[in-house]
Amino acid sequence: MNRRRFAAVGLAAAITLALGACSSGAGSSPSSSSSGGADTSLSDVQSKGELVVATEGTYKPFTYHEGGSGSLTGYDVEIAKAVAAKLGVKATFRETQFDGIFAGLEAKRFDMIANQISINPERSAKYDFSTPYTISPGVIVTKADDNSITSFDSLKGKTTAQSLTSNYYKLAQQSGANVQAVEGWAQAIALLRQGRVDAVVNDKLTYLDYTKTNPNAGLKIAAETADKSKNAFAFHKGATALVKAVDKALADLQSDGTLTKISMKYFGADVSK
Incomplete structure (x- = not known):
């Protein structure tokens, strides 16, 4: 989106x-x-x-x-x-x-x-x-049991999955993350659930829409952007x-x-x- x-x-x-x-x-x-x-x-x-x-x-x-x-x-x-x-x-x-x-x-x-x-x-x-x-902020999405990421600063050295055309690709890079390029949200979230990346940065609306249809995905919002x-x-x-x-x-x-x-x-x- x-x-x-x-x-x-x-x-x-x-x-x-x-x-x-x-x-x-x-x-x-x-x-x-x-x-x-x-x-x-x-x-x-x-x-x-x-x-x-x-x-x-x-x-x-x-x-x-x-x-x-x-x-x-x-x-x-x-x-x-x-x-x-x-x-x-x-x-x-x-x-x-x-x-x-x-x-x-x-x-x-x-x-x-x-x-x-x-x-x-x-x-x-x-x-x-x-x-x-x-009105929606950007969010860091992680596995529900991962407590190592609590802010954008804590993305440093972590691996995220981001679409190359997404605004959040640059944000993840600026936060010090090692960014793995993917085609979109579906691929990114699949990698996260498989444990192949540590987090995904995206729009909160995308996350809410996904978890509404996938309530047992085992994910959580670890942090939000100040800008919305x-x-x-x-x-x-x-x-x-x-x-x-x-x-x-x-x-x-x-x-x-x-x-x-x-x-x-x-x-x-x-x-x-």
Whole structure:
């Protein structure tokens, strides 16, 4: 899931989607009237009675199809539906490959993205974001009976398994670990359970998702990072009215316990705050 922390949208993809939006006619754009200068992002959603949401549909447990071919569901999907209900409209999902999801947002094919989008300076310069609805630190995962690792400093001289494309590969190296490159979480955790590495550094959400379906894996969180990833809904720049309305909806959902309930359903822990 670390690939969501940064995505470079290709110029060709952006041009293709932008041209597609132009050729499809003004009526296909969720917020087409906002291009005139006035912020009609919220009124556009209200007038059409739907919130158009971009999501992958292939990113379990956040956005996926039940049983592989069933209805679209997931943590992000359920929260987006709850937000739409608070706005008094329905959520309409448009499944989009992640490589083109931001270009589609820029072309105003969607009102927002719900796909565990991490907030970072690069993205904040180009897009607007809601209040975060997922907050997660990085963690060191070890065997449950291993008490030799209690902090990132204690990774020095230990062996960890990390994906080369993961942000946590560098963190493990900086902590002094001997890093064994793997293809992803599944391979890394297999090596840990076999005792071939001492630890795995990854996102807490990944760990919680794994242990929810593998409760007897014999693993534990040995330490957490001070910095936490904050994931939120993404909007095109200038959708201020819609962002404010979504933020109020999220605050209401936090207050009435809905976000906690959805979070507990998918992770067995409250990752919404």
